[in-house]
Amino acid sequence: MQRIAALAHLELTADEQVLFTRQLADILAYAQQVQAIDTSDVPATAHVHAAQQTERSDDPRESLSTSDALGNAPDTAPDAGLFRVPRVIGG
Amino acid sequence: MLNSSARVIRDEIAAGSISAVDVCRAFLERIESVNPSLNAFNLIAADRALARAEEIDRQRAQGVSAGPLMGVPIAVKDNLCVRGMRTTASSRILERFVPPYDATAVRRMEAAGAVIVGKANCDEFAMGSSNENSAYGPVLNPWARDRTPGGSSGGSAAAVAARCVPLALGSDTGGSIRQPAAFCGVVGLKPTYGRVSRYGLLAFASSLDQIGPISSTVSDAALALSALAGPDPADATSSPQPVPDFSAALTGDVTGLRIGVPRAFVADGVDNSVRRAYDEALDTLRRAGAKLVDIDLPHAKYAIPAYYLVATAEASSNLARYDGVRYGHRTADDGHLGLQDMYRRTRDEGFGTEVKRRIMLGTYVLSAGYYDAFYLKAQQVRTLLRQDYDAVFDKTDVVAMPTTPTPPFRLGEKTDDPLQMYLADVFTVSANLVGLPAISVPCGFVTPSDGSDPSQRLPVGLQLTGRLFDEPSVLNAADAYQRLTDWHTQRPA
Numbered sequence: 001m002q003r004i005a006a007l008a009h010l011e012l013t014a015d016e017q018v019l020f021t022r023q024l025a026d027i028l029a030y031a032q033q034v035q036a037i038d039t040s041d042v043p044a045t046a047h048v049h050a051a052q053q054t055e056r057s058d059d060p061r062e063s064l065s066t067s068d069a070l071g072n073a074p075d076t077a078p079d080a081g082l083f084r085v086p087r088v089i090g091g
Numbered sequence: 092m093l094n095s096s097a098r099v100i101r102d103e104i105a106a107g108s109i110s111a112v113d114v115c116r117a118f119l120e121r122i123e124s125v126n127p128s129l130n131a132f133n134l135i136a137a138d139r140a141l142a143r144a145e146e147i148d149r150q151r152a153q154g155v156s157a158g159p160l161m162g163v164p165i166a167v168k169d170n171l172c173v174r175g176m177r178t179t180a181s182s183r184i185l186e187r188f189v190p191p192y193d194a195t196a197v198r199r200m201e202a203a204g205a206v207i208v209g210k211a212n213c214d215e216f217a218m219g220s221s222n223e224n225s226a227y228g229p230v231l232n233p234w235a236r237d238r239t240p241g242g243s244s245g246g247s248a249a250a251v252a253a254r255c256v257p258l259a260l261g262s263d264t265g266g267s268i269r270q271p272a273a274f275c276g277v278v279g280l281k282p283t284y285g286r287v288s289r290y291g292l293l294a295f296a297s298s299l300d301q302i303g304p305i306s307s308t309v310s311d312a313a314l315a316l317s318a319l320a321g322p323d324p325a326d327a328t329s330s331p332q333p334v335p336d337f338s339a340a341l342t343g344d345v346t347g348l349r350i351g352v353p354r355a356f357v358a359d360g361v362d363n364s365v366r367r368a369y370d371e372a373l374d375t376l377r378r379a380g381a382k383l384v385d386i387d388l389p390h391a392k393y394a395i396p397a398y399y400l401v402a403t404a405e406a407s408s409n410l411a412r413y414d415g416v417r418y419g420h421r422t423a424d425d426g427h428l429g430l431q432d433m434y435r436r437t438r439d440e441g442f443g444t445e446v447k448r449r450i451m452l453g454t455y456v457l458s459a460g461y462y463d464a465f466y467l468k469a470q471q472v473r474t475l476l477r478q479d480y481d482a483v484f485d486k487t488d489v490v491a492m493p494t495t496p497t498p499p500f501r502l503g504e505k506t507d508d509p510l511q512m513y514l515a516d517v518f519t520v521s522a523n524l525v526g527l528p529a530i531s532v533p534c535g536f537v538t539p540s541d542g543s544d545p546s547q548r549l550p551v552g553l554q555l556t557g558r559l560f561d562e563p564s565v566l567n568a569a570d571a572y573q574r575l576t577d578w579h580t581q582r583p584a
Contacts (some may be wrong), residue, residue: 005448
């Protein structure tokens with residue numbers, strides 16, 4: 001549970017850890033039934049229209065202005081057009 | 092006016108019999124009067140709506156041609172970006188987020204003349220089947236205030252049912268338009284995946300999400316779909332498939348329509364009252380000339396586990412962006428906060444329990460050692476389900492199921508058991524996994540099966556699913572059913 005929380009950048013309370021351990025175990029036990037299906041030679045579907053052409057020519061287009069892009073940020077360096085974050089400590 | 096369809100409202104405004112401002116005022120007054128007892132709206136944008144309505148009246152006076160939704164008041168689910176209008180996804184993590192751009196779906200509705208009166212409450216990040224997961228309080232079912240309106244588009248469905256708006260936009264990832272539509276006695280359409288651009292929809296599961304209309308009539312749903320549909324360069328998953336005239340498909344004729352009935356799949360776990368309403372609805376269509384065909388969907392029972400593996404995996408990726416850096420909530424910094432701690436605390440403070448649960452599940456499913464057993468397997472189940480439906484659509488035109496296994500359940504009834512809540516989606520998730528269009532249309536009222544309150548009339552819905560891009564058949568069948576019944580004309584007290 002702690003390893004997964006760390007991967008997901010979530011800090012769970014002690015109560016949440018207990019609750020989720022039980023609930024996730026129940027849900028995964030239920031989801032386990034997909035193991036029983038024979039899926040040899042069955043391709044995976046990641047996208048329902050996989051054959052769709054999705055590329056366009058590499059031409060720049062209008063996007064958000066810098067001020068719009070920074071407009072909702074909690075902390076910015078607006079003149080530099082940057083978002084400001086706490087320093088990275090200990091990697 | 093409050094009981095009129097979007098079509099009628101639009102036609103009367105276009106003809107000059109009533110002004111867009113008067114229509115807007117009437118619905119805003121209605122919202123003010125009933126919303127406190129429903130909590131269907133996270134935000135009511137009265138000034139902006141009236142300004143829009145005034146602009147529309149000016150345009151009409153100048154002879155500008157009338158858009159297909161001219162002056163129609165609409166509610167927009169709060170996971171759709173409206174430029175300049177607070178959009179929260181019903182989460183604390185976006186409590187003060189004001190989008191700098193419109194979702195394409197929103198832009199197209201406004202270009203057609205629709206007037207946005209507010210943002211509809213929903214389950215947080217569209218994760219839920221009861222609208223009890225909103226950070227801004229639950230939405231109540233207008234038909235029974237002690238019951239849920241369904242979710243995640245609970246606010247949109249309740250708003251239409253209570254006549255706060257004739258039309259609303261919702262989103263559907265596992266049933267989030269159709270199930271609340273069924274619980275609220277209104278129409279809800281999930282278009283084919285790719286039919287409507289997802290640009291500006293706060294993403295939950297990118298291979299499953301679709302935006303669609305909620306209305307009281309199928310005819311209005313067709314009207315809205317025409318405004319919404321079509322490719323968008325801003326959404327690479329939107330389809331170049333040509334957009335037919337959906338309204339022209341509503342002939343009222345279902346002679347020879349082949350309706351697939353998956354008897355084994357709907358045999359278990361369905362309330363008797365829901366089954367009765369479903370059987371009667373099928374009979375109504377049969378007497379109108381449709382042909383009922385027994386079909387089998389052998390892998391349908393695996394749809395729920397496959398869905399919760401795929402959807403949570405995609406959600407864990409999509410919700411990684413809410414990290415306190417570019418928008419949304421950031422945890423308070425005492426000056427000693429490191430970046431990693433900032434991420435964790437921000438997300439812990441900002442996300443509700445269900446969202447965290449799904450992120451955890453999705454992260455687990457994608458993690459090393461479990462990817463093949465869970466995520467990859469689920470994606471293979473999607474292929475098997477598609478093959479089931481391909482075989483079925485060889486001999487049928489639409490597949491009919493009850494939209495939900497039960498009538499609307501009580502607030503708090505399933506909140507302690509997430510798995511029980513997930514099972515409510517048993518009939519809706521397949522359409523998302525395979526990308527098929529599906530509609531829920533009201534098909535009756537039932538009393539609570541536990542006999543608790545025989546005076547309660549609870550709506551139930553009939554779901555019709557069609558081939559990829561065959562909204563015309565789905566809409567036509569649902570519209571024909573509405574012409575033969577009057578469930579959709581009834582209003583909550």
